[in-house]
Amino acid sequence: MTVTATSPPKTDERLANVGLVQILLRRPEIGALLGASVVWIFFAFIAPTNWLSINGVARILDPSSTLGIMAVAVALLMIGGEFDLSAGVMTGTTGLITGLLAVKLGMNIWPAMFISLLFALLVGYLNGLMVIKTGLPSFIVTLATFFILRGANVGVTRLVTNQVRVAGIDEAPGFYTARMIFNTEFTFLGAEFRTTILWWIAITVLATWVLQRTPWGSWIFAAGGDPNAARNVGVPANRVKIALFMTTASAAWLVGMMNDLRLRSAVASQGIGQEFVYIIAAVIGGCLLTGGYGSAIGASIGALIFGMARVGIVFAGWDTDWFFSFLGIMLLAAVLVNDYTRKQAEALAVARAKARTESEEAEP
């Protein structure tokens, strides 16, 4: 009876407060948005002339775009509860396959691209199948794939070209139409932007739509949250996971093609080490390492933070050697912020549930 006697304004205040925190709990990208703002303001003070120009914006978005495409795909996979350490090296492998087919066999660029896409889909499928059939952590399975591809990239390229790069891809028929679609520059507001930015935005929108507005979105969250429970209520969790591995591989193919078309050549070391950068971007964007939680927009903002750091360090005239240290600090800060907001939100949600049961018990 004493419970009902508490002053009502106090309870109202707490409920309103919880409402805000609940929104934070449901929006995994809040931490990333905060981080992006801090980094942006930071460089706006350090190097205002370059940073605040439209050219500066174009420069920032350029590296962010290809990274963002990968981060979004990796985020989907992480929400689905898996990792892909072969995602970085796959951008190199697909680039080399297309390059070798075009240069050494004189193929038109389009069928060459199509063949490397099939290859990427096959590797993605095998990654998924191995993870599901063996029950091993995807971290191990895709680490094996990473090493296999890394070795093959150098081995095959040297065998065929006696070098570790394939040059002259732009002589292939169809090169310039492909370039126009995938990676060319266009002028907007007087600055030169790249079409990869449009791809990045489109892919982020598509991934967000799938996650939020289609049954597949629910299935992805469920497959990562609790695959057993998901299967028990009829979610084809295995199919979902395989599809996600194939999606990551396809994204790597897309970025591989974008690199080929921009640089007109492919190098055997392309993409190595990038797999962790994708994962970091996804984590900064609010993905949980344990799966079942995250966002595509968050991953894109994570990629944007990377782009800003990369370009900002140059604008500020600093030694670019420090780039990775900066990334490490960003990662740590993001994870701490995400963890803090989530715990805070959960505690308040539990408090609300308790308050409600208490008041319900007091009612009759």
Added chain:
Amino acid sequence: MSRGTPLLETRNVTKLFGSVIALNGVSFSVHAGEVHCLLGDNGAGKSTLIKILSGVHEPTEGEYYFEGSPVRFTSPREALSHGIATVYQDLALIPLMSIWRNFFLGSEPKRGWGPFQRYDIDFAKRTVREELGKMGIDIRDPDQPVGTMSGGERQSVAIARAVYFGAKVLILDEPTAALGVKQAGTVLRYIARAKARGLGVIFITHNPHHAYAVGDRFTILKRGRSLGTYTKAELSREEMIRLMSGADELEAISHELEELARRDVQEDAIVAHVEEQLAESLESEAEALKRHPE
């Protein structure tokens, strides 16, 4: 109870997990418009049996018939598409996902066409509110993550979901375990109503009063074997309670305790004897010292 072909039937079903025999030659059936209670101790194999029925496990041996024809479900999705819905003992809810997403997980309502087909979110939220409201759970926010609900509320979500999707068979594995008296009553009423609608209901519980209140037939499992199936007419409430609570087992336990007590008494005697001997030898040593002080 010979009312034509049962909705579901297993014949001599055996399930092995490695070398563990979870089920051993169990025959079980449920008819339309019948509540069949599955009773037995912890680890008797009840959950294993219903997981075979709901497509989670495939039986190692034995046959499974759905409406008279043999079936082999390789996933719960197939069982669901036959109209078999289950409330699992662990509820099968995803804690970080919202109530409405959990409710429709695996059977999402869709709108639109072709590649633009999307989740009918408005319908999902509205339906969840309605269905849980019918159970006496008033959710203010269907977007609330299931993990932040109370145990009883979560159980109610799982039950409401199964009731909503169970077209022919409803399987409930200890659905009232975490519920208050009022909500448990609601669940029993749901079971009675599903039976009246012509569904077959399989109901697992450790509560004899709940079982006897709604059950038509009772099967008792013990260590993976069936002790038999009884109709309500064949089994009085007292007999059922005796079978469930294992009066025989209770007797065995009391014997065991007596045995332990007896052993304690014996051990006490031994200890006393040893101490006595020790005291004696110390005494004689002390005397010897007194006689020869050097």
